[in-house]
Amino acid sequence: MIKEDKVLVLDVFNRFDLEIQAGRSGIKREIRVSDIKRPGIELAGFWKHFAPERVNLLGRTELSFLRSLENDLLKDRIDEYVEYNPITIIVARGEKIPSYLLERAEQKGIPLLSTNISTTRFSSMLLNYLEEKLAPIKVIHGVLVDIYGIGVLIRGQSGIGKSETAIELVKRGHRLVADDIIEIKKVGELSLTGTAPANARYFLEMRGIGIINVKTLFGAGAVKHDSPINLTVKLEKWQEGKEYERLGLDNNKAEIMGLKIDAITIPVKPGRNLALVLEVAAMNYRMKTMGYNAAVDFTENINQR
Structure with a gap:
């Protein structure tokens, strides 16, 4: 007999004392995989292998890239991003989140969370937590x-x-x-x-x-x-x-x-x-x-x- 635990976005929110910035309606979404996705190449326009079922983690690199885009292109990339409906988006390092991303996440019910922990450290902490909780x-x-x-x-x-x-x-x-x-x-x-x-x-x-x-x-x-x-x-x-x-x-x-x-x-x-x-x-x-x-x-x- 093999079974698996389940993890809700709410569990991650509580475990790491995160702040919710948008998409509160999706806080009880179920996370089924332990892998974490940093969607840098996707935000640059390559979506072929994007995995929306993974927790998405945005750090300084991804947000610096978004801030460098022209406003119209920025909106296009964010629109395309949220249409894939990622399970949740977590912003690390306390980085400022583009207002349009906050708006679209709220509309789609995508829980958008934030932490002041550095991206690399938080990625390691979250991966260890999900590996332990979701292990068969x-x-x-x-x-x-x-x-x-x-x-x-x-x-x-x-x-x-x-x-x-x-x-x-x-x-x-x-x-x-x-x-x-x-x-x-x-x-x-x-x-x-x-x-x-x-x-x-x-x-x-x-x-x-x-x-x-x-x-x-x-x-x-x-x-x-x-x-x-x-x-x-x-x-x-x-x-x-x-x-x-x-x-x-x-x-x-x-x-x-x-x-x-x-x-x-x-x-x-x-x-x-x-x-x-x-x-x-x-x-x-x-x-x-x-x-x-x-x-x-x-x-x-x-x-x-």
């Missing part, structure tokens, strides 16, 4: 824990021991992010972040006991609102005769929302301390990211001898 979300079943700062996604069949392992990890000083239902958000094209739905946050189900509140039982330090997903662990019942990884030379991956995440499979059988195994897995992952691979080192030592 996938809901999956599993448990997400933070182990030594590494986000570990535990998956496996129902009843395999995911929640019990999470509680044991919490007792060992690590933090629970989500149990059972995890909302995974793809931020940009490089990373995944997981959290729990608001109505299930910090709750965990233990068979035979029921629902417990981890934050209430173990304190605020035992939980975490969200975490990047760095490593996926699949728990499965130990199958006699099946070959499991012994050296750790294979670089297995699991694909989530088009991104490949490091993955390992851990066989489960009575008496095995899964919390300890996951701690070691997280520390080993961290060492690999720092450039050290114990399996490679061990193999090289054997070859040298």
